[in-house]
Amino acid sequence: MLQEILNDVGIVVFAASGALLGVRKDFDLWGILTVGALTGVGGGILRDVLLGITPPTSVQNWPPIVVAVVASLVVFFFHPAFSELRRSVLLLDAIGMGLFATSGASIAIDEHASAFAATLVGLLTAVGGGILRDVLANEIPLLLQPADLYAVPALLGAGVVGVGATYSSAPTWVWLVIGTVLATGLRITGLVFGLRLPTAPSGLWRRN
DSSP, X not given: OHHHHHHHHHHHHHHHHHHHHHHHTTOOHHHHHHHHHHHHHHHHHHHHHXXXXXXXXXXXXXXXXXXXXXXXXXXXXXXXXXXXHHHHHHHHHHHHHHHHHHHHHHHHHHTTOXXXXXXXXXXXXXXXXXXXXXXXXXXXXXXXXXXXXOHHHHHHHHHHHHHHHHHOOSOHHHHHHHHHHHHHHHHHHHHHHTOOOOOOXXXXXXXX
């Protein structure tokens, strides 16, 4: 039950982040609904394809896409309530990333994936929708922006669920909560304090 709730909440917040980016890019209604819906369900579709769940749950059943569209509609009509669009996109993306990382890993465990495979599936579930959103909006994906911690929090959150659910006797929901809080908290902390991974030293590749 908690896994399903986290997945649905992840769809809502990721769809909202996609719709907000569409508003910031001055998309029309169709464009906002499209980028919102695809952002909301894109990671789940990638997860299901990797796990061999066909057709993907978001395509086989109507609730995921309807939830994503409704969230996008809410943003379309009430986006002035978000005083700073970019900040709102980043916050919602952080929450969605944490939720999808852990729920993706948990679903992979349910499909008898190893802890390692579940961690990777969780990571790809977390970043898939955001990459699709940014590509559609002609933005550099947050995954690749050097100023942000993005993939590392998702990887750690998914790893907590993958390893914990596989090798511990504690209930899976415990690891879902811990992993979600860890991934989302680390992402937000990185945004607030400007934490980043090191980049390649400059001057090593000078042209002759």
